[in-house]
Amino acid sequence: MRRFVVAALLLGVSVATPAAAQHRAKCSLGTCQVRLTPEQLLAQAEALVRERRFDEAAPLIAALSQAPGMKLQSRFLEGYSASERGDYARAATTFKAILSDDPNQTRVRLELARAMLGLGQMGSADRQFRLAEQSGELPPDIAAAIRGARQVIRSKRAWRLDVDLGIAPDSNINNATAADRINVNFGDTTLPVALDGNARAKSGTGVNAAVSAGLRLPVAPNTSALLGLDANGTEYAGGMFDDYLVQGTAGAEQRLSEKASVSLEGVAAQRWFGGRVASRQFGARGGTQLMFSPSKRLGIQFDARHTDAAFDDQYSGWQAGLYVTGEKAVARILVASLGGFARRDWLNAAAYSSSEFGATAGLGGELPYGVNFGVTATVSHASYDAPVTFFSLDRRRDWRYSARATLGYRKLRVLGFSPQLTLSYARNASNIDYYATDRVRMRFGLARYF
Secondary structure: OHHHHHHHHHHOOOOOOOOOOOOEEEEEOOEEEEEOOHHHHHHHHHHHHHOOOHHHHHHHHHHHOOOOOOHHHHHHHHHHHHHHOOOHHHHHHHHHHHHHHOOOOHHHHHHHHHHHHHHOOHHHHHHHHHHHHHOOOOOHHHHHHHHHHHHHHHHOOEEEEEEEEEEEEEOOOOOOEOOOEEEEEEOOEEEEEEOOHHHEOOOEEEEEEEEEEEEEEEEEOOEEEEEEEEEEEEEOOOOOOOEEEEEEEEEEEEEEEOOEEEEEEEEEEEEEEOOEEEEEEEEEEEEEEEEEEOOEEEEEEEEEEEEEEOOOHHHOEEEEEEEEEEEEEEEOOEEEEEEEEEEEEEEOOHHHOEEEEEEEEEEEEEOHHHEEEEEEEEEEEEEEOOOOOOOOOOOOEEEEEEEEEEEEEOOOOEOOEEEEEEEEEEEEEEOOHHHOEEEEEEEEEEEEEO
16 A cells, blocks of 8 residues: 555656646648647646546657657656556666666656566665665655655565676686795795795686575564575686585564664575585674664674684684674765774684774765766775794784775666676785785676566
8 A cells, every 4th residue: 555655645746847738729621730849748748647548648758759858758758657557567667768867867766666666576666765765855745655665665575686697807716826936934944935836826717607585574563584595606617716605594684663673694604616615604693774864874784603614624613793884875876885894713723813804985876878886995904813833933914905896787688687897806915925915806797686
């Protein structure tokens, strides 16, 4: 029922034109011609759509699309008519095309959200409603209706499925040092040693795929069960550096109020590297989401898990992290984020146990012509509990830097997939040469969000 309340309110804020238009008819030999200005044509088409006379409105909308400066209005009326007729797929396609050209059209975004509700795509509808809310343009009654609609969405079963396929040239597929020689300690003697080819950085191009799925099941008022599955992998020629990870989660979310929620989930994961099991993990993660306003949010998450390292038991042990991220809409379709994190590894070997502290910043959103983008940067410092005496008598200390930029083109779709380009850079500046690494990765992919 909430969807229809939203629809009724939205009808009251459709494109404003006169309710009736004055025009002159010219008749000759029993045939009359009516000349309308584009504004009069728009008024006639809108009036017919409001009266639900869609068949009569269709030729006027088609004619309107040829009028100078009326492309947006004609496309909107075409999508709105399709939505009112129950053809939500066509409506969604039309509204997405408008937003691809101009993502600042809040009114269109609201209609896209309504079409997504009709298609049963609750997660996509909620995202569009959220973007419309953060624009700050909604009248109070519309904003209240949208908040109610989002509450209804959260109270219903919702699922998501994201699929991403790509090719990834990589400068360092084994994440190894670029040094040819390092110093090692033999007792009181330090000797230079040439590194084997497999111990040095190798470049290559991998075939990459990622799937992320989630299910939210209401089990009680304000309580939902959460299920999630994430899998990603990259395959390289020869198979020596193939890397695959599968992670599953299960838990619950409790809404404390309209603006706050908490969640707790169990986590299990397994990683394969080079065709062999590299590690298994189990643990828990949880957190809270706080919304101070439609444009300001804060998220706090903790993650604690035990790792069984199949390749070397010295790397087995517990890991825990705390992450805090704040988001703020800096424009109708641009969101900036700033966060900090702290992580601790208690592993079987003190030389591999560490504490890490860092900060991250990002900016993302939608641009005209169907382009969406995201940029993030992270810097952190890690210090280890004991030295790896084979390499140095000093404890290892790292400064870690990473950056990533992503460009997507939603206007182009192939079987629902849109092209996406990602460029990432990671550098580990360590006081021990063996652990100093640089890595540049470019990924050409196709992504689809169901």
